[in-house]
Amino acid sequence: MRELMVVDVEENDFSGEVCGATSVRCITWREGRVLLVYSNLYDYFRFPGGAVAEGESSEAALAREVRRESGYVVKPDSVKEFGQVSCRCKNEDSKESISEETILYYECEIEPVPEPVEYDENENKEGFIAIWMNPLVAADNNRDSVKKSRGANPALVEREERVLRILAGENK
Numbered sequence: 811m812r813e814l815m816v817v818d819v820e821e822n823d824f825s826g827e828v829c830g831a832t833s834v835r836c837i838t839w840r841e842g843r844v845l846l847v848y849s850n851l852y853d854y855f856r857f858p859g860g861a862v863a864e865g866e867s868s869e870a871a872l873a874r875e876v877r878r879e880s881g882y883v884v885k886p887d888s889v890k891e892f893g894q895v896s897c898r899c900k901n902e903d904s905k906e907s908i909s910e911e912t913i914l915y916y917e918c919e920i921e922p923v924p925e926p927v928e929y930d931e932n933e934n935k936e937g938f939i940a941i942w943m944n945p946l947v948a949a950d951n952n953r954d955s956v957k958k959s960r961g962a963n964p965a966l967v968e969r970e971e972r973v974l975r976i977l978a979g980e981n982k
Contacts, residue, residue, distance in 0.1 A: 811914060814893035814976060817969055827907040834872040835859035836884065837892055837917045837977060843942040844977065845920070847879050850937030852962035854955045855948040856970045857915065858882075858940065868914055879933070880940035881924030888919035895973065899965045915973060949974035 835857035838845045846855040860875035862868055873884040892915040899909055929938050952971035956964050 811891045812893045814895050814915070815969075815972060817895060817897040817899070817965055828910055829907050830910045831912075832862045832868070833860060833911060833913045834862060834868050834875065835913060835915045835973075836872055836876045836880075836920075837915055838882075838920050840942055842944065844945050844948070844974070845880060845882065846941055846943050846948055848939050848941050848943075849962060850939065852936060852955065852967075853958075854952050854962050854967045854970070855941075855943060855974070856966065857973070859913075868916070872916055872918070876918075876920070877925065878928045879938065880920075881927045882920040882940070883925065885919045885921065888917075890917045891915075892917045893973075893976075895969055897965060897969065913969070945974040945978040949978065 836845065836859050837857060845858060847858050848855050858876045858879040859872060860879070862871040866874075869886065869889050872889065873886065876882055876884050894915065895913045897909070897911045897913065924940070927938075927940065949971045952967045952974070955962065956967050956971075
C-alpha cells in the first residue's frame with residue numbers, strides 16, 4: 811500500500827514503551843461528497859473506521875467499523891487500497907509510552923441505505939454523527955479546529971485534514 815505520509819510528533823520522549831496498532835478508514839463518495847464522521851463536541855471530521863482486532867482482517871475490521879459508526883454496509887468486492895499513514899506520538903492512555911499506529915485507508919462502495927449506528931460511550935460523548943461532506947470544506951474545518959485547540963487529539967485531526975486534501979486533489 812502506498813505511503814500517504816508519516817506523522818512523527820517531534821516532542822516525543824522515545825524512552826518509554828512503544829505500543830503498536832493498526833486501524834482502518836473508509837473512503838466512499840456520493841455526488842462529490844465523502845462519507846465522514848463528525849464530532850459535535852470537538853468540531854472535527856474523520857473517516858469512519860477503527861482498530862483492527864487481533865486475528866481480524868483489515869477488510870473485516872473496515873466492514874465492522876463502517877457499519878457501526880455510519881450505519882452503511884460495505885460492499886465486500888468493492889474494497890481497494892488507497893494508502894496508509896504511519897503515526898508515532900505520545901499514547902493518550904499512558905503518557906509514558908509511545909503509540910505507533912498504521913492507519914490503512916481503503917476506497918469502497920457501500921449499500922445505499924444505512925442501518926442504525928452503534929456508537930460506543932466515547933463516541934456518544936463526542937456527539938458523533940455520520941455525514942456526507944465536501945472534502946475541502948471538511949479539511950478547512952479540521953485546520954480551524956486545531957488552530958482553536960478545541961480539545962481533540964491534534965495529530966488525529968491534522969492527519970485526517972491532510973488525507974482529505976490528498977483525496978480532493980486526486981478526485982478533481
